[in-house]
Amino acid sequence: NAGVTQTPKFQVLKTGQSMTLQCAQDMNHNSMYWYRQDPGMGLRLIYYSASEGTTDKGEVPNGYNVSRLNKREFSLRLESAAPSQTSVYFCASNRDITYEQYFGPGTRLTVT
Amino acid sequence: AQSVTQLGSHVSVSEGALVLLRCNYSSSVPPYLFWYVQYPNQGLQLLLKYTTGATLVKGINGFEAEFKKSETSFHLTKPSAHMSDAAEYFCAVSRGTNAGGTSYGKLTFGQGTILTVHP
Numbered sequence: 001n002a003g004v005t006q007t008p009k010f011q012v013l014k015t016g017q018s019m020t021l022q023c024a025q026d027m028n029h030n031s032m033y034w035y036r037q038d039p040g041m042g043l044r045l046i047y048y049s050a051s052e053g054t055t056d057k058g059e060v061p062n063g064y065n066v067s068r069l070n071k072r073e074f075s076l077r078l079e080s081a082a083p084s085q086t087s088v089y090f091c092a093s094n095r096d097i098t099y100e101q102y103f104g105p106g107t108r109l110t111v112t
Numbered sequence: 113a114q115s116v117t118q119l120g121s122h123v124s125v126s127e128g129a130l131v132l133l134r135c136n137y138s139s140s141v142p143p144y145l146f147w148y149v150q151y152p153n154q155g156l157q158l159l160l161k162y163t164t165g166a167t168l169v170k171g172i173n174g175f176e177a178e179f180k181k182s183e184t185s186f187h188l189t190k191p192s193a194h195m196s197d198a199a200e201y202f203c204a205v206s207r208g209t210n211a212g213g214t215s216y217g218k219l220t221f222g223q224g225t226i227l228t229v230h231p
Contacts, residue, residue, distance in 0.1 A: 100146060
């Protein structure tokens with residue numbers, strides 16, 4: 001089992017460019033999440049998908065969109081990148097509320 | 113709504129000393145509580161969790177935490193620190209349902225505590 005995988009690992013964008021962060025899990029989990037991590041702020045939830053076919057906003061959704069492509073894959077899109085979106089992005093998944101979340105290795109994004 | 117406060121953004125201990133990382137939470141329903149560890153340039157790894165049952169939970173690498181409902185706390189401890197324990201630690205609370213009433217594990221994280229262990 002690879003667990004949760006994320007691509008790319010690193011990315012540099014110019015302001016206004018777009019990109020999609022990819023996430024996949026092979027654990028047959030129902031729920032998937034996207035977080036951003038900024039120094040001193042912990043992890044903040046951007047979007048989540050409680051089950052295949054559903055997505056909902058988290059704490060900081062502005063500037064992002066998501067797609068739950070199938071049960072395995074959950075992508076995060078930045079339509080027009082801004083310097084404020086410079087961060088480390090983590091994808092996670094779990095079976096349901098009583099189970100811990102498994103995290104991917106992260107994508108380090110810099111927007112200049 | 114739920115929230116988590118970790119007291120102390122940095123904690124420094126000597127190797128062999130007690131590790132105590134503090135976490136207080138607020139939740140309108142009985143919480144599920146987690147501690148995660150993050151080593152440099154890596155993702156988060158679960159240390160331990162409390163959902164129901166015994167309030168003292170043991171995790172990996174010799175860590176344990178006690179759920180104290182009256183104090184709304186879930187402090188993380190380890191009797192003897194090791195150099196390899198140096199990392200950032202996150203406390204998190206989970207309990208929620210979506211509009212359809214389905215439970216899901218939406219986590220709210222604390223700000224993190226960086227643990228430094230010196231010889």
